[in-house]
Amino acid sequence: xxxxxxxxxxxxxxxxxxxxxxxxxxxxxxxxxxxxxxxxxxxxxxxxxxxxxxxxxxxxxxxxxxxxxxxxxxxxxxxxxxxxxxxxxxxxxxxxxxxxxxxxxxxxxxxxxxxxxxxxxxxxxxxxxxxxxxxxx
Amino acid sequence: xxxxxxxxxxxxxxxxxxxxxxxxxxxxxxxxxxxxxxxxxxxxxxxxxxxxxxxxxxxxxxxxxxxxxxxxxxxxxxxxxxxxxxxxxxxxxxxxxxxxxxxxxxxxxxxxxxxxxxxxxxxxxxxxxxxxxxxxxxxxxxxxxxxxxxxxxxxxxxxxxxxxxxxxxxxxxxxxxxxxxxxxxxxxxxxxxxxxxxxxxxxxxxxxxxxxxxxxxxxxxxxxxxxxxxxxxxxxxxxxxxxxxxxxxxxxxxxxxxxxxxxxxxxxxxxxxxxxxxxxxxxxxxxxxxxxxxxxxxxxxxxxxxxxxxxxxxxxxxxxxxxxxxxxxxxxxxxxxxxx
Numbered sequence: 001x002x003x004x005x006x007x008x009x010x011x012x013x014x015x016x017x018x019x020x021x022x023x024x025x026x027x028x029x030x031x032x033x034x035x036x037x038x039x040x041x042x043x044x045x046x047x048x049x050x051x052x053x054x055x056x057x058x059x060x061x062x063x064x065x066x067x068x069x070x071x072x073x074x075x076x077x078x079x080x081x082x083x084x085x086x087x088x089x090x091x092x093x094x095x096x097x098x099x100x101x102x103x104x105x106x107x108x109x110x111x112x113x114x115x116x117x118x119x120x121x122x123x124x125x126x127x128x129x130x131x132x133x134x135x136x137x
Numbered sequence: 138x139x140x141x142x143x144x145x146x147x148x149x150x151x152x153x154x155x156x157x158x159x160x161x162x163x164x165x166x167x168x169x170x171x172x173x174x175x176x177x178x179x180x181x182x183x184x185x186x187x188x189x190x191x192x193x194x195x196x197x198x199x200x201x202x203x204x205x206x207x208x209x210x211x212x213x214x215x216x217x218x219x220x221x222x223x224x225x226x227x228x229x230x231x232x233x234x235x236x237x238x239x240x241x242x243x244x245x246x247x248x249x250x251x252x253x254x255x256x257x258x259x260x261x262x263x264x265x266x267x268x269x270x271x272x273x274x275x276x277x278x279x280x281x282x283x284x285x286x287x288x289x290x291x292x293x294x295x296x297x298x299x300x301x302x303x304x305x306x307x308x309x310x311x312x313x314x315x316x317x318x319x320x321x322x323x324x325x326x327x328x329x330x331x332x333x334x335x336x337x338x339x340x341x342x343x344x345x346x347x348x349x350x351x352x353x354x355x356x357x358x359x360x361x362x363x364x365x366x367x368x369x370x371x372x373x374x375x376x377x378x379x380x381x382x383x384x385x386x387x388x389x390x391x392x393x394x395x396x397x398x399x400x401x402x403x404x405x406x407x408x409x410x411x412x413x414x415x416x417x418x419x420x421x422x423x424x425x426x427x428x429x430x431x432x433x434x435x436x437x438x439x440x441x442x443x444x445x446x447x448x449x450x451x452x453x454x455x456x457x458x459x460x461x462x463x464x465x466x467x468x469x470x471x472x473x474x475x476x477x
Contacts, residue, residue: 030233031232035256039239041242054253056163084157
């Protein structure tokens with residue numbers, strides 16, 4: 001049996017055309033030996049939930065630079081819940097003002113990686129998440 | 138016991154069409170988890186309803202965008218569609234960037250479309266080792282069309298022809314001249330040749346080049362004349378015709394008894410692959426445990442015994458054991474997995 005390779009979904013939602021950050025993170029995760037599914041731009045929260053389920057990812061990484069995080073993130077959690085997938089951890093990266101951190105965390109976001117976060121901190125965090133789960137069942 | 142319970146649980150959920158269980162089962166297949174083997178044993182008799190369509194071609198010709206356009210057209214015709222999109226794993230980190238879905242954005246909301254990205258994980262033929270079982274799983278899940286996208290293949294990545302019923306080889310204007318088209322490999326596996334990006338200049342010239350070469354080639358499926366179609370995944374031009382051609386090919390191979398032949402060949406090959414792997418694993422395990430066997434294998438390393446003779450000796454032993462057994466009984470009886 002293979003060691004379970006970590007699968008990550010990197011997604012962009014809503015009207016947000018900036019994908020440089022998400023592509024850099026995608027590369028870093030790939031270089032760390034993970035399989036990264038990249039959605040491309042302008043997905044709906046419902047579509048992101050569907051993709052996460054079909055791709056059976058260990059974690060969802062959302063990049064938001066549009067300022068719409070407080071609107072889109074609750075919609076994503078609703079969609080995940082509706083499809084019985086609220087157990088998939090969600091991380092957020094991008095331009096998020098620090099006063100919004102507690103709000104996002106209370107919605108269920110596991111961790112937030114604002115500008116200046118090191119790529120290593122992201123890959124390390126995801127590795128820890130996976131080992132906490134004790135492998136996939 | 139625990140394993141049996143999981144297997145039965147998964148089999149039940151798959152037959153109910155539970156999407157998440159299907160996705161998780163494909164992960165188990167990818168990870169060579171024994172539970173996935175248990176599930177395949179149960180659902181195997183239900184396979185064989187889906188039309189498996191391979192989509193291959195060099196990187197950048199628009200395979201993913203073409204698949205997105207094909208899904209839209211198949212959905213118009215009320216067909217449920219599964220997609221297995223293979224991208225390469227990094228030989229350095231083992232990681233992968235699976236970006237095919239980015240071309241299929243608006244289809245992720247459709248409940249009758251199931252798309253799964255697979256990393257090649259070291260396989261060289263343009264596919265992933267999991268594709269065979271994953272295609273069966275989508276088949277059992279009720280997908281009428283299963284589109285399999287290979288990694289951007291070069292000239293020898295032709296494994297898709299061993300699995301798919303219909304193979305599309307996708308090219309684009311300016312891909313190469315007649316000499317390229319005459320080379321062995323990818324061009325030989327095409328059931329349908331597609332010149333994508335037909336909105337670009339020189340699409341006609343490429344199609345003509347292919348047409349000239351087609352006349353010089355031997356045919357894979359008897360009298361099937363390989364159509365050369367121009368498409369634009371961008372504008373939708375030629376997509377309806379392509380879907381027609383795909384359906385025509387399926388009908389053709391059914392009418393000419395080629396479908397059964399292709400399926401039998403695929404299953405026999407699959408069986409031999411599994412058998413070879415299991416014999417090898419079993420042998421490796423025996424060597425670990427059996428010191429006499431280990432010493433015998435060491436002789437090969439010390440140049441006292443050549444590997445050909447050693448292999449012949451093993452085959453002779455198996456043959457003798459089989460003859461002794463057949464003497465006692467009537468021979469091996471193939472048995473399917475029992476429903477439990």
